[in-house]
Amino acid sequence: MSTVLDQIEQQIAKLSTKAVKKNTGNIRTIADGVAKIDGLSDVMYNEMVQFPGGAIGIALNLEESEVGCVILGDVSQLKEGDEVQTTGKLLSVPVGKALLGRVVDALGNPVDGKGPIDSKETYPVERIAPGIMARKSVNQPLFTGIMAIDSMIPIGRGQRELIIGDRGTGKTTIAIDTIINQAKINKVGLASDDAKFRPVYSIYVAIGQKSSNVVRTVAALEAAGALEFTIIVAATAADNPANQYIAPYSGAAIGEWFMENGMDALIVFDDLSKHAVAYRQISLILKRPSGREAYPGDVFYLHSRLLERAARLDGKGSLTALPIIETLAGDVSAYIPTNVISITDGQIFLETDLFNQGIRPAVSVGLSVSRVGSSAQIKATKQVGGKLKGELAQFRELAAFAQFGPDLDAKTKSQLERGARIVELFKQPAFSPSPIELQVSILFAMQKGFFDPIDAKKVVAAAASMKTFFTTRKDALLTEIRTKSALDKDIEAKLEAACNEWKSGYTA
Amino acid sequence: MAAAAKQALQLARQLFKLSVVDGVVSADRVAGVLEYVEKHLPAHSVLTLKAYHRLIATEHAKSEARVEHAGAVTAPALTAIAAAMSKKYGRLVTAVSRANPVLLAGIRVRVGDDVYESSVAGQLAALSLSV
Numbered sequence: 001m002s003t004v005l006d007q008i009e010q011q012i013a014k015l016s017t018k019a020v021k022k023n024t025g026n027i028r029t030i031a032d033g034v035a036k037i038d039g040l041s042d043v044m045y046n047e048m049v050q051f052p053g054g055a056i057g058i059a060l061n062l063e064e065s066e067v068g069c070v071i072l073g074d075v076s077q078l079k080e081g082d083e084v085q086t087t088g089k090l091l092s093v094p095v096g097k098a099l100l101g102r103v104v105d106a107l108g109n110p111v112d113g114k115g116p117i118d119s120k121e122t123y124p125v126e127r128i129a130p131g132i133m134a135r136k137s138v139n140q141p142l143f144t145g146i147m148a149i150d151s152m153i154p155i156g157r158g159q160r161e162l163i164i165g166d167r168g169t170g171k172t173t174i175a176i177d178t179i180i181n182q183a184k185i186n187k188v189g190l191a192s193d194d195a196k197f198r199p200v201y202s203i204y205v206a207i208g209q210k211s212s213n214v215v216r217t218v219a220a221l222e223a224a225g226a227l228e229f230t231i232i233v234a235a236t237a238a239d240n241p242a243n244q245y246i247a248p249y250s251g252a253a254i255g256e257w258f259m260e261n262g263m264d265a266l267i268v269f270d271d272l273s274k275h276a277v278a279y280r281q282i283s284l285i286l287k288r289p290s291g292r293e294a295y296p297g298d299v300f301y302l303h304s305r306l307l308e309r310a311a312r313l314d315g316k317g318s319l320t321a322l323p324i325i326e327t328l329a330g331d332v333s334a335y336i337p338t339n340v341i342s343i344t345d346g347q348i349f350l351e352t353d354l355f356n357q358g359i360r361p362a363v364s365v366g367l368s369v370s371r372v373g374s375s376a377q378i379k380a381t382k383q384v385g386g387k388l389k390g391e392l393a394q395f396r397e398l399a400a401f402a403q404f405g406p407d408l409d410a411k412t413k414s415q416l417e418r419g420a421r422i423v424e425l426f427k428q429p430a431f432s433p434s435p436i437e438l439q440v441s442i443l444f445a446m447q448k449g450f451f452d453p454i455d456a457k458k459v460v461a462a463a464a465s466m467k468t469f470f471t472t473r474k475d476a477l478l479t480e481i482r483t484k485s486a487l488d489k490d491i492e493a494k495l496e497a498a499c500n501e502w503k504s505g506y507t508a
Numbered sequence: 509m510a511a512a513a514k515q516a517l518q519l520a521r522q523l524f525k526l527s528v529v530d531g532v533v534s535a536d537r538v539a540g541v542l543e544y545v546e547k548h549l550p551a552h553s554v555l556t557l558k559a560y561h562r563l564i565a566t567e568h569a570k571s572e573a574r575v576e577h578a579g580a581v582t583a584p585a586l587t588a589i590a591a592a593m594s595k596k597y598g599r600l601v602t603a604v605s606r607a608n609p610v611l612l613a614g615i616r617v618r619v620g621d622d623v624y625e626s627s628v629a630g631q632l633a634a635l636s637l638s639v
Contacts, residue, residue, distance in 0.1 A: 019626040020634070038562070039621040
């Protein structure tokens with residue numbers, strides 16, 4: 001027995017006298033969340049460095065005589081001469097389902113006052129995007145619940161679809177609607193016995209936003225019952241630029257965990273314009289050479305390496321990205337918008353004029369496109385909405401032409417009237433996404449001319465009445481459309497009968 | 509100002525290269541450099557000398573093992589540390605000791621940017637960070 005005890009004591013003695021090697025440096029200058037450090041000769045690019053007081057930094061500039069670090073956290077206690085040490089680790093964030101329903105900062109620390117997060121795993125914030133062979137083409141739909149988008153600019157799982165527009169045009173609302181719709185679909189799917197059902201978990205990354213806006217978003221998600229399927233990564237305007245710079249990468253790492261573990265996730269970056277501004281600020285303080293609009297030379301790579309991480313993986317899950325870009329006076333040809341447009345698989349362009357006319361969501365059909373979405377659209381939507389985009393484009397052209405004179409032939413008049421009704425039909429209030437089967441039913445009614453006798457101004461009310469009719473009285477038919485995902489002759493007949501039933505009971 | 513600092517750093521680097529013989533800072537060469545600077549007074553001489561000082565200090569720190577200790581450290585122990593560090597870094601490293609009661613117990617050896625921590629204070633600091 002005494003031999004065993006001796007062995008243990010020797011082991012303890014060995015451990016307690018073991019020297020720990022650290023590589024250190026000293027802060028030479030510190031300003032605006034960026035520190036220049038003397039020393040740190042062993043530091044790696046993007047390595048976490050430990051500052052006094054628990055603050056963490058990331059080594060971004062490795063120069064001959066100094067290291068440039070961005071500091072994540074409170075910099076108020078740091079001063080010139082303080083000792084900094086390397087950690088040998090890359091920046092990582094906690095990942096997993098334990099984060100669902102929580103609001104975290106850029107480092108994955110909870111900021112919602114609901115206590116610590118019991119996460120077992122961490123993922124590095126910076127990661128190489130999946131390669132070509134690991135990917136699979138996008139052919140599964142991701143429904144936003146917004147009729148104008150699901151029918152004309154469909155989004156698939158693993159796609160990167162940009163939401164772009166001026167301030168106050170409803171960009172965030174579209175993203176929140178999509179998150180709410182995923183939660184609604186998840187609830188229905190998980191309650192059903194469908195073994196093939198794959199829920200979509202959402203991550204909302206708030207970059208440089210007002211804290212009050214983030215609170216409003218959280219409240220909207222909570223009110224809609226979507227928070228339990230959502231993770232919010234918040235780097236608000238009050239956070240330093242380093243946190244705002246790192247937040248989307250942290251969100252992507254959290255999303256990748258779902259993708260790597262055979263699940264589907266949706267990530268919203270709100271917004272990448274502010275992210276680019278935060279990165280510009282860091283780069284200028286680090287004295288990196290600046291280029292167009294004072295952005296550094298690698299601002300394209302900043303967003304391309306982030307958005308490339310959204311993918312659909314073969315044999316695993318998917319990560320769908322909805323980046324948001326804010327334009328100034330509708331200028332989509334500015335530096336950051338053109339960069340992100342070229343990286344993504346399409347864009348939803350929101351117009352201020354349409355928004356002010358009361359057309360909400362203010363989706364500009366002409367400028368919006370989904371490059372891979374049509375292969376992800378279900379057959380039922382294609383059947384009822386396949387020609388919608390063309391019809392609307394024709395309507396806009398004819399409407400512009402019709403302003404010059406009232407003498408129009410009957411065909412043109414009918415096209416204008418149909419177009420006006422489609423525009424009205426696509427109006428949808430915020431935070432009330434429609435299930436795809438309901439969208440199909442409404443579009444079917446429109447294609448069959450059930451809205452034609454109704455005054456264009458009353459189409460919104462009529463559509464709302466029809467939605468209520470279908471959800472309250474034709475639930476079995478909606479379930480059939482949802483499960484079959486296509487309209488056969490039998491369903492078409494049932495839909496027509498249901499529309500006639502609604503028509504007979506509807507008074508405008 | 510930025511241009512002046514850059515110019516001063518360039519000159520300091522040249523002077524630093526002249527001060528190193530076989531990877532070791534030579535006291536004679538340093539004296540020669542200082543004499544040259546005093547005589548010729550190059551532009552931004554204060555900036556140049558500050559940059560030169562930093563380069564020399566960094567290089568010098570690589571050849572010196574600063575042993576901080578709480579409690580006594582014997583001469584043979586210092587010699588052993590110097591020999592071990594010389595072997596590790598592949599250059600002649602001398603050991604100098606300094607008492608530091610803040611460490612509570614144990615020693616801390618610093619060679620250049622590297623710190624070998626084997627003190628109670630260091631372990632407590634690591635513990636407080638991990639909690």
